[in-house]
Every structure is written in structure tokens, then in C-alpha cells.
Amino acid sequence: GAGVSQSPSNKVTEKGKDVELRCDPISGHTALYWYRQSLGQGLEFLIYFQGNSAPDKSGLPSDRFSAERTGGSVSTLTIQRTQQEDSAVYLCASSFSSTGNTIYFGEGSWLTVV
Amino acid sequence: ILNVEQSPQSLHVQEGDSTNFTCSFPSSNFYALHWYRWETAKSPEALFVMTLNGDEKKKGRISATLNTKEGYSYLYIKGSQPEDSATYLCAFMVNRDDKIIFGKGTRLHILP
Numbered sequence: 653g654a655g656v657s658q659s660p661s662n663k664v665t666e667k668g669k670d671v672e673l674r675c676d677p678i679s680g681h682t683a684l685y686w687y688r689q690s691l692g693q694g695l696e697f698l699i700y701f702q703g704n705s706a707p708d709k710s711g712l713p714s715d716r717f718s719a720e721r722t723g724g725s726v727s728t729l730t731i732q733r734t735q736q737e738d739s740a741v742y743l744c745a746s747s748f749s750s751t752g753n754t755i756y757f758g759e760g761s762w763l764t765v766v
Numbered sequence: 767i768l769n770v771e772q773s774p775q776s777l778h779v780q781e782g783d784s785t786n787f788t789c790s791f792p793s794s795n796f797y798a799l800h801w802y803r804w805e806t807a808k809s810p811e812a813l814f815v816m817t818l819n820g821d822e823k824k825k826g827r828i829s830a831t832l833n834t835k836e837g838y839s840y841l842y843i844k845g846s847q848p849e850d851s852a853t854y855l856c857a858f859m860v861n862r863d864d865k866i867i868f869g870k871g872t873r874l875h876i877l878p
Contacts, residue, residue, distance in 0.1 A: 695870075697865055697867055700865050
């Protein structure tokens with residue numbers, strides 16, 4: 653597609669439920685990043701992929717968070733047993749490689765846990 | 767833990783005035799420094815990617831400088847306009863094939 657596409661754009665879920673957030677990067681981009689921004693906070697790094705592998709998962713807040721990327725393209729961020737503190741906007745970004753090139757962001761998935 | 771600091775956190779500037787703000791980053795193992803503009807209800811938009819000490823980049827009324835030896839970058843906006851109101855993010859990259867770490871941003875408000 654023309655840009656990074658994320659779905660759903662908005663999600664309201666009950667505490668304790670699992671959610672899946674999807675990211676479709678720009679075609680040909682090998683690097684893919686997940687960030688989140690909670691209310692009043694900056695952009696928090698979660699995980700990044702180079703191809704299908706994730707060299708750095710250090711930003712995942714807990715073992716309830718996991719992410720995968722298949723076919724060097726689409727990525728899914730899964731949050732199990734959601735908690736209210738998981739409420740945030742989850743941003744995905746991609747770039748041709750993680751070599752200092754510009755990264756392009758999607759419009760985010762706004763998650764509210766009630 | 768890599769830390770990217772931006773200051774000030776928030777800034778109010780009169781329309782027509784010029785302004786600047788700072789991004790500080792670890793000076794060791796520098797690879798690249800990015801600036802982004804993030805407007806409310808939109809996705810962050812890339813402004814500059816800088817890699818060399820002494821780099822200066824310009825895009826219209828916005829420019830940026832980079833000092834990798836002392837670990838800082840300045841973003842300048844000349845003749846501020848209402849459309850410049852946004853959060854300006856800087857992001858730091860340590861090595862090739864590494865993650866990009868963002869600062870918390872400078873929130874700029876242009877006063878009419």
C-alpha cells in the first residue's frame with residue numbers, strides 16, 4: 653500500500669480480554685517498529701523486526717505482550733489479559749532498513765481497556 | 767539505558783517569532799539522529815535524518831543542526847506560523863540495525 657496501515661484504528665476492550673493489533677508496512681520495507689504512547693508520556697519503544705526476526709524485544713512491558721511478523725511483511729502485536737494501564741495509542745512504523753533511513757508511521761491503533 | 771532528552775517540554779511562541787529547542791543524546795556510539803513532527807490526530811511525520819557531525823539540514827522555515835561529539839541537536843523554526851503547532855520528536859539510533867529511541871518531545875504552541 654501507499655503507507656503504513658494499522659488496524660483496528662480504535663478498540664475498546666474489557667479488562668482481561670486479549671487483543672490483536674495489526675500492522676501492514678510499506679511494501680519492501682524490511683524494518684518494522686512498534687511503539688506506544690500512553691496519556692502524558694512520550695513514545696515508548698516496544699519491539700522492532702528486521703525481516704521476520706526481532707533482534708530487540710527489550711521494550712515489551714511484560715510477558716502479556718508478544719509480537720510476530722510473517723513473510724517479512726504484516727506484523728501482529730498481541731496483548732493478553734489486558735489491563736487498564738495498557739490503554740494507549742500503539743504506533744507501527746517501517747523503513748527500508750534500520751540503517752538510519754527515515755521511518756514512516758501508521759496512524760496508530762487507539763486501545764482503551766475498561 | 768539509552769536516554770534521549772528534549773527541552774523544553776512545552777513552549778508557547780508568538781506567531782511570527784522564531785524559536786528553537788534541543789535534543790540531547792549519548793555521544794558515544796552515535797549512528798543517526800531523526801526529527802519528527804507529530805500533529806494531533808495524525809501520525810508522526812519525518813523532518814530530518816542526520817548522521818554526520820556538523821550536519822545542517824533545512825526544510826522551508828525549519829532547520830536542524832547536529833553535534834555528535836557533545837551529543838546534541840537543535841531544531842530551529844523561523845517566523846512561526848499557526849500550522850507549526852505540534853509536538854516535535856527527536857529520535858536516536860546507536861548502531862546500524864538497531865532500534866530507534868525517541869525523546870518525549872517538545873510541544874510547541876503558536877499564539878496568534
